[in-house]
Amino acid sequence: MTDEVNRLTAAELSGGLRSGQITVEEIARACLERIAARDAEVRAWSYVDPDAVIRQARELDKLPSRGPLHGIPFGIKDIYNTADMPTQHNSPIYTGHRPNVDAATVGTLRAAGALILGKTDTMEFASTGRLAATRNPHNLERTPGGSSSGSAASVADFHVPLALGTQTGGSLIRPASYCGVYAMKPTWNAVSAEGIKLISTTLDTAGWYGRSVADLALVADAFELEDAAPGGFTTLAGARILIDATPYQVEPASRDALAQATQRLEAAGAVAVRRDLAEIFTPMAGLWEVVSRSEGRTAFLDLARLYPHLLHEEFMRRANNIGGFSRAELLHAYDTAAQCRVRFDRIAGEVDAVLTLSAPGEAPPGRTQGDNALNRDLTLLHVPCINIPAGLGPNRLPVGLTLTGPRYSDRHLLTVAASVAPVLDLAVAQ
Amino acid sequence: MTDEVNRLTAAELSGGLRSGQITVEEIARACLERIAARDAEVRAWSYVDPDAVIRQARELDKLPSRGPLHGIPFGIKDIYNTADMPTQHNSPIYTGHRPNVDAATVGTLRAAGALILGKTDTMEFASTGRLAATRNPHNLERTPGGSSSGSAASVADFHVPLALGTQTGGSLIRPASYCGVYAMKPTWNAVSAEGIKLISTTLDTAGWYGRSVADLALVADAFELEDAAPGGFTTLAGARILIDATPYQVEPASRDALAQATQRLEAAGAVAVRRDLAEIFTPMAGLWEVVSRSEGRTAFLDLARLYPHLLHEEFMRRANNIGGFSRAELLHAYDTAAQCRVRFDRIAGEVDAVLTLSAPGEAPPGRTQGDNALNRDLTLLHVPCINIPAGLGPNRLPVGLTLTGPRYSDRHLLTVAASVAPVLDLAVAQ
Numbered sequence A, B: 001m002t003d004e005v006n007r008l009t010a011a012e013l014s015g016g017l018r019s020g021q022i023t024v025e026e027i028a029r030a031c032l033e034r035i036a037a038r039d040a041e042v043r044a045w046s047y048v049d050p051d052a053v054i055r056q057a058r059e060l061d062k063l064p065s066r067g068p069l070h071g072i073p074f075g076i077k078d079i080y081n082t083a084d085m086p087t088q089h090n091s092p093i094y095t096g097h098r099p100n101v102d103a104a105t106v107g108t109l110r111a112a113g114a115l116i117l118g119k120t121d122t123m124e125f126a127s128t129g130r131l132a133a134t135r136n137p138h139n140l141e142r143t144p145g146g147s148s149s150g151s152a153a154s155v156a157d158f159h160v161p162l163a164l165g166t167q168t169g170g171s172l173i174r175p176a177s178y179c180g181v182y183a184m185k186p187t188w189n190a191v192s193a194e195g196i197k198l199i200s201t202t203l204d205t206a207g208w209y210g211r212s213v214a215d216l217a218l219v220a221d222a223f224e225l226e227d228a229a230p231g232g233f234t235t236l237a238g239a240r241i242l243i244d245a246t247p248y249q250v251e252p253a254s255r256d257a258l259a260q261a262t263q264r265l266e267a268a269g270a271v272a273v274r275r276d277l278a279e280i281f282t283p284m285a286g287l288w289e290v291v292s293r294s295e296g297r298t299a300f301l302d303l304a305r306l307y308p309h310l311l312h313e314e315f316m317r318r319a320n321n322i323g324g325f326s327r328a329e330l331l332h333a334y335d336t337a338a339q340c341r342v343r344f345d346r347i348a349g350e351v352d353a354v355l356t357l358s359a360p361g362e363a364p365p366g367r368t369q370g371d372n373a374l375n376r377d378l379t380l381l382h383v384p385c386i387n388i389p390a391g392l393g394p395n396r397l398p399v400g401l402t403l404t405g406p407r408y409s410d411r412h413l414l415t416v417a418a419s420v421a422p423v424l425d426l427a428v429a430q
Helices: A010-018 A024-042 A050-062 A104-111 A149-156 A173-179 A213-222 A252-267 A278-284 A287-299 A301-306 A313-319 A327-348 A376-380 A410-424 B010-018 B024-042 B050-062 B104-111 B149-156 B173-179 B213-222 B252-267 B278-284 B287-299 B301-306 B313-319 B327-348 B376-380 B410-424
Strands: A045-047 A073-077 A115-120 A162-167 A182-185 A205-210 A240-244 A271-275 A353-357 A385-392 A398-404 B045-047 B073-077 B115-120 B162-167 B182-185 B205-210 B240-244 B271-275 B353-357 B385-392 B398-404
Touching (some): A010 A213, A024 A050, A024 A073, A024 A115, A024 A149, A050 A115, A104 A115, A104 B301, A149 A162, A149 A173, A149 A205, A162 A213, A173 A182, A173 A385, A173 A398, A182 A410, A205 A213, A213 A410, A240 A252, A252 A271, A252 A353, A252 A385, A252 A398, A278 A327, A287 A301, A287 A376, A327 B327, A398 A410, B024 B050, B024 B073, B024 B149, B045 B149, B050 B115, B104 B115, B104 B162, B149 B173, B205 B213, B252 B271, B252 B353, B252 B385, B252 B398, B252 B410, B278 B327, B278 B376, B287 B313, B385 B410, B398 B410
Parallel strands (some): A073 A115, A073 A162, A240 A271, B073 B162, B240 B271
Antiparallel strands (some): A162 A205, B353 B398, B385 B398
């Protein structure tokens, strides 16, 4: 295989392992070398034990293959419990904490033979408070986006082909957009959230990063995703793509990316159906904040009462409901969101996919995680979202677009994404 | 204090501790003695370490009081993670497993000064498969009900004043009915489910057992429950209680208990509003099974793929979707349940409380957990439920009734229950 093993996709590595061209240990060493060369600058990782990685790789080399993910390295966002590594949530409460149990998703990946390479940096409890140390590999002065900062950057900078993240607001899709990688937020609860730090039961969604749609699909296979209905998509020619024409306040970089993507899709034979989705999003105004803050009150009560001096003030505010959200507002938010889900599924079900913005623009300077305004309603709608890199903005930084559809259309969406990606993704400059 | 310390309620113990009449260590010793005397027969506990309990009690005696639960012993259902005890889920996969982390609820109780006494037996993963060894303290040939078998029995048999359980179908309320104890299932997600084994995200609800409404309220205080609206209930005289007149197929024991309770409530001055709730429950037929089985597919995937020979066949069936539930059926169930929640809240909001059945009759013979037909729709509706013991059936075994109301009316419901309980609870014979 090439001497730049760490730049291969998971699908390519899987093929190389199957044909005996490469070993898991060689893959692991290539990843570790890249991390050693780059992570002092990128700071994607909160924990890697190279010796343990090599031991794990050698064991996997001895075993019969457990499937396409056998031997493929994964980064794991440090809010997932891992039995053999610390899980620290970027919180002083959990410094050196070893939970002695794997999150369900990590267990499923281990059963598929994945190589769990290490833990990636995150915003404190994937929410707010302490920032990740991670920098955007495309420009170290810029944020990789949050909260799955380390997972997105580690894939973008060729440390690992795949990584797990989570999304409660925009924590998977926004970093994918900023870092120029592929990401999948599956339908809510299609993948277990057990063993991931709870932030908001209604919103928390496990998801993953990869460098191609095919790689995202390999992980969807491991989690045995299944659609509510057969998709029926075959080719972009004649496919109907709803272009979200809601008049968002965003930077030209994002607006232009969507306009250009629309033109390219039409040039490829797709039918672009421009539609303002205000009928969905206007009734949802403010609901995400009510749900995330109110459920955060439940989620952070224990830490607020046990560790008031170690928990960041932002979480204390949440546990103590400083925002003053009433339980009546929460019920209103639940019930309105439930209605909006049905409406969105109906509209999105009339087309092959919906294309919308992933972020308000290129990655901003500094370490802040960025705005989740374009992601949070889709999170509350529980629908699958795939970020597809769609060229560069004026600062030569990546801009992504989101392909979405009805709940439990994940497989169909991956199929559409596989056709859409070559049209949109202009191979982001490194 | 009395020489039967273990028979006191949590509120009484709390008063005794505050006034210096008793120490935490004395309470702990009384509980441990009762367990030593009785648990060979009742088999409520999967783990108790008496030395560790005494050490914990002595530490609590040294500390300034953290509030009304300071020093009060709790049993913890063995699907809650506990940092200082095994957590075994009644599964051979988890034999001797020590997760090194507390469930959020256990952490919150520790912050309130509670004495975590030990782990109580459960159905395998609180669902199906392996039965709890626990017997009904009122008749050892009968079931205590499941899945929170040990928690209900430990409170009923005066081992501990309070215990945590969970409900996904009927696992809190049904054992409370069979064992003649009080139980509270709060509004869904009002209390964190983090660190409790995931069975079904939409259904899993942490709850607790006690021997009085006042004791249930102490735990509600620790979890900082808050209502969506002020309750306004003052006295039973003139209060409107909706009597669920849906024609269920149940044993005379339960039917009679509800009829007698209605008469007694009317005699106490309440207005009994008899109403058939078929308009709520008929559209919900089958939904609970779809949600619990479909979400179980997500929840048990990791164990099914990691431990196919150790996971009970019932969970393998769930992970492999042997029931053949489609994701379309799941979405239909989600959306219908969301509508039913709004309808139920509206109907229940027109009265002070709703009174319905807790179980189809007295505890049946054997160790099976019993039928959850009367509980599961209320679980899917996410509404608070309180079991109130309401006399004995023809076999001199307890029969309970459920007081329920709209989502996030937990505090109000406790206030109503405090007035209803003395009318219904004829002090179950021991």
